[in-house]
Amino acid sequence: MSKRKIVSIEDRIPQLKKSRKKKANRRLVFYLTIFFLLISIIVYLQSPLSNIKNIIITGNSFVKEEEVIESSGLTYKTNIWAIDQKEIEKGILDHPVIESVDVNRKLPSTIEIQITEHELVGYLREGEKAHPILGTGITLPIQIESFSEAPQIYGFTEEAYLKNMTTELEKLPKSILNLISEIHWQPTEENKNKVVLYMNDGYVVDGTIRNFANKMQVYPSIVSQLEPDSKGIIHIGVGAYFEEFTDTSKNNQKENESES
Numbered sequence: 001m002s003k004r005k006i007v008s009i010e011d012r013i014p015q016l017k018k019s020r021k022k023k024a025n026r027r028l029v030f031y032l033t034i035f036f037l038l039i040s041i042i043v044y045l046q047s048p049l050s051n052i053k054n055i056i057i058t059g060n061s062f063v064k065e066e067e068v069i070e071s072s073g074l075t076y077k078t079n080i081w082a083i084d085q086k087e088i089e090k091g092i093l094d095h096p097v098i099e100s101v102d103v104n105r106k107l108p109s110t111i112e113i114q115i116t117e118h119e120l121v122g123y124l125r126e127g128e129k130a131h132p133i134l135g136t137g138i139t140l141p142i143q144i145e146s147f148s149e150a151p152q153i154y155g156f157t158e159e160a161y162l163k164n165m166t167t168e169l170e171k172l173p174k175s176i177l178n179l180i181s182e183i184h185w186q187p188t189e190e191n192k193n194k195v196v197l198y199m200n201d202g203y204v205v206d207g208t209i210r211n212f213a214n215k216m217q218v219y220p221s222i223v224s225q226l227e228p229d230s231k232g233i234i235h236i237g238v239g240a241y242f243e244e245f246t247d248t249s250k251n252n253q254k255e256n257e258s259e260s
Helices: 009-046 065-072 085-092 159-171 212-216 219-224 247-259
Strands: 054-058 098-106 110-117 120-126 129-134 152-154 180-185 194-199 204-208 232-236 240-244
Touching: 054 065, 065 085, 065 110, 085 098, 085 110, 120 159, 129 159, 159 180, 159 212, 204 212, 219 232
Parallel strands: 054 110, 120 152, 152 180, 204 232
Antiparallel strands: 098 110, 120 129, 180 194, 194 204, 232 240
16 A cells, blocks of 8 residues: 655644745735726826717718717816716707707717708798708708709798798608609799799699698609690699690790799
8 A cells, every 4th residue: 555645734834834824925916916907997087088089970961069078067176987978968959040969978088979960941932042941941041052953942931831841841751752843832822822933844843831741742643644745734732633825825935934
C-alpha cells in the first residue's frame, strides 16, 4: 500500500494566509473599481460633457429649424439625460404647421427630431403673389415662384369657405389632387359653395365644396369612359355627368383661362 503524505497544520497556515490575502486584494480592487466608476458617472452627469451637442431635425419643408428648436425648449446647455421626450414633442406640436413629431435621444450627445408637416394642398393666388396653403387652412407667409404638383387656388375672399375647401383637398388621394391645375371659387346666390376646377388633362369640373373629396372620387372613372379627343365639363354636384364643350363654352373657357 502507498503511504499517504501527512502535512501538518503548521505547514498549511502560510498557504491559507496567502490565499486569503489574494482574495481580499481582489475584493478591494473590485470595490474600488465600482466606487471610481460611480464617481465618474456622477461627474459626467453633473458636467457639461453630458450636455446636448447636436440637434438634428428632419422632415421639415416649411418650418425653419430654428422654430422647431425654439418650440422644443432645448438648448445646448440642456443635459441629455434630463430631457422629457413627451414634453418636448408636446411643445413642438403647438406649432400650427406640424402634424406629428418623434423625438429620440442618440448617445452620447445628439437629439434627433423627426417631424411631419400638414399636407400642402395648393397655392393661394392673390394677384401676382402665391402662398402655400395647408390642409388645415393655414396660409404660409412665404411667396412661391415655382409650383410643385398642387393646384393654384383663386377667388376665395371668405376664410370659412377657404378652410372648408382645404379640408376637402386634404382628404383627396394624392393621385387625384395632382390632376387639378386650378380651383376657382365662383359662389352664386343659390350656391355659395360652387367651385370650378381646371384639370391638367384639359377637362373642367363643375362642383361644390360640400363633400368635394368624396364626389371627386368618380373623376378618374368618368374620364376613363370618355373618348380621348373629347373635352368638356364634368359635373359632380347633385349628380355626376359629362357635358361636352360647345363652341360657345369653348370660347368661355378660353376667356376664363386668359383672365386667370
